[in-house]
Amino acid sequence: MQVSIETTSGLERRLTVGVPAERVDVEVDSRLQKAAKNVRLPGFRPGKVPMKVMRQRFGAGVRQEVLGEVMSQSFQEAVVQEKLRPAGQPSIEPKNLEAGRDLEYVATFEVFPDVDMVEMKDFDVEKVSAEVTDDDIDNIIDVFRKQQGSWDAVERAAVDGDKVNIDYTGTRDGEEFEGGSAADSDLELGSGRMIPGFEDGIVGMQAGEEKTLELSFPEDYHSEELKGAAVQFKVKLNSVLELNPAPLDEDLFAKYGVEEGGEEQFRKEVGENMARELKNAVHNKLKQQVMDALLDAHQSVEIPKALIEQEIEGMRNQMFQQFGGAGGQDLDLKSLLPDEMFQENAERRVKLGLVMAEYISQQQLKADADKVRDMIEEMASTYQDPEEVINYYYSNQEQLSSVESRVLEDQAVEKLLENANITEKQCSYQEAISQEQSEA
Numbered sequence: 001m002q003v004s005i006e007t008t009s010g011l012e013r014r015l016t017v018g019v020p021a022e023r024v025d026v027e028v029d030s031r032l033q034k035a036a037k038n039v040r041l042p043g044f045r046p047g048k049v050p051m052k053v054m055r056q057r058f059g060a061g062v063r064q065e066v067l068g069e070v071m072s073q074s075f076q077e078a079v080v081q082e083k084l085r086p087a088g089q090p091s092i093e094p095k096n097l098e099a100g101r102d103l104e105y106v107a108t109f110e111v112f113p114d115v116d117m118v119e120m121k122d123f124d125v126e127k128v129s130a131e132v133t134d135d136d137i138d139n140i141i142d143v144f145r146k147q148q149g150s151w152d153a154v155e156r157a158a159v160d161g162d163k164v165n166i167d168y169t170g171t172r173d174g175e176e177f178e179g180g181s182a183a184d185s186d187l188e189l190g191s192g193r194m195i196p197g198f199e200d201g202i203v204g205m206q207a208g209e210e211k212t213l214e215l216s217f218p219e220d221y222h223s224e225e226l227k228g229a230a231v232q233f234k235v236k237l238n239s240v241l242e243l244n245p246a247p248l249d250e251d252l253f254a255k256y257g258v259e260e261g262g263e264e265q266f267r268k269e270v271g272e273n274m275a276r277e278l279k280n281a282v283h284n285k286l287k288q289q290v291m292d293a294l295l296d297a298h299q300s301v302e303i304p305k306a307l308i309e310q311e312i313e314g315m316r317n318q319m320f321q322q323f324g325g326a327g328g329q330d331l332d333l334k335s336l337l338p339d340e341m342f343q344e345n346a347e348r349r350v351k352l353g354l355v356m357a358e359y360i361s362q363q364q365l366k367a368d369a370d371k372v373r374d375m376i377e378e379m380a381s382t383y384q385d386p387e388e389v390i391n392y393y394y395s396n397q398e399q400l401s402s403v404e405s406r407v408l409e410d411q412a413v414e415k416l417l418e419n420a421n422i423t424e425k426q427c428s429y430q431e432a433i434s435q436e437q438s439e440a
Contacts, residue, residue, distance in 0.1 A: 003078045011110045011304050013084065016095075019074050019103040027066045032058060067097060075107050085112040088306025110304040115358040118297040121419040125289040128282050129424050130432040132274045137267055139430075140274060145245035148252055154242045157204050160190040164202060165238040172231045179223075180231070184238070195221075198233065205237045257384070274429065276378070281432050283410075290413045290420070291352055298355045303347055311346040312339050360412050367404040368411060375403055 002018035032054045037047045039054070071092055079086055090109035097103065151163050158164050164187055170180025189199045201213040213233040217226040246252050253259075253266045261268075316337045380389035393399050 015107045021102050028063050031062050087112050087304035113302040123293040124421045127424050128432050136429040148246035151241040157206050158240045163188045163241040167236045169234045210236045287413050303350050307350045308346050312342045315342040367408040371407045
């Protein structure tokens, strides 16, 4: 097999591969001979079809099949021979496929970049320090009670936090505009669902009352026609409902998985879940800063376009599934969720993955089995039957490998932190969680 290599630009390589005709011909003959044992053709006894006839009837199809496989196999052999690391699938252009002549094709592809690691030392990170207090637990339990509470009609003026049922008609210069009207619409006051001033204007109204609100759409509103537009909304308030939180009783505890132990056990489990959430938030905040520092130090690393395209496709499919994944094959996802939506994050993820992989390799890090076990047990602890979840992870190699990768990444972060300047910042549980959510 003859191989020549050419660097076309940056990370792109072009391989010209020549494969002896004999390799293709031998494989074609072998397959035709095997097939002849089972082929039934009129005028010939089973298994007695002459090779000449087999070549005439099936030779072209078998040869096409063999050519595809030989090109794939020989490409893999060529990149090993040339010590190349392809990033993504090659584009293969046949140059000569004639029978009796050497097979020749050109494969164009990108390679993984060589990452020159910068020594990571004396970079600044901030470690958040917080704890879960009884007041924090009370606040979360209040949220649970409201989630499971009931909306009951009241005969009073609407206040922030009430749910109201309204009819409204929006006009601009006396003309109704598209999407500006609704009937029998429920709205929770204070939710921020409507444009600024709309919900505030309903506060103080009572059932049966009508009112016209003079408002303006925000300058950054998604509709070009309505950006900054002065409008009027005629609103009729049909009913006012007040939220009555669910009582702190066995029914509420059961809805959150606590069947025994009453309020004491409920508070205990809520506190443990909050502590786990806080631990993860603090860890992720610290890890994010390390990743940012790592990226800042390796801005010059080239990124294969093929890997970015793969990452964008994965992110697009993930977002599609998160929003229900409805519509089947008829949807053009690239039009619905264009590449530009994911480009920046995809580039960041790919570059970070390349740099982190090189760092892990240079440091000769391996996933610690005990830490893998600890992570799986922590994830399993939130389920009703933790042992079943643990067994699932250890019996599923794909899932286990995913956890091992996360542990390995965490070990790399710990290693990098050894040379960082760490300052501690005291804050509340809610501040720590809010920081994590805002950066997610």
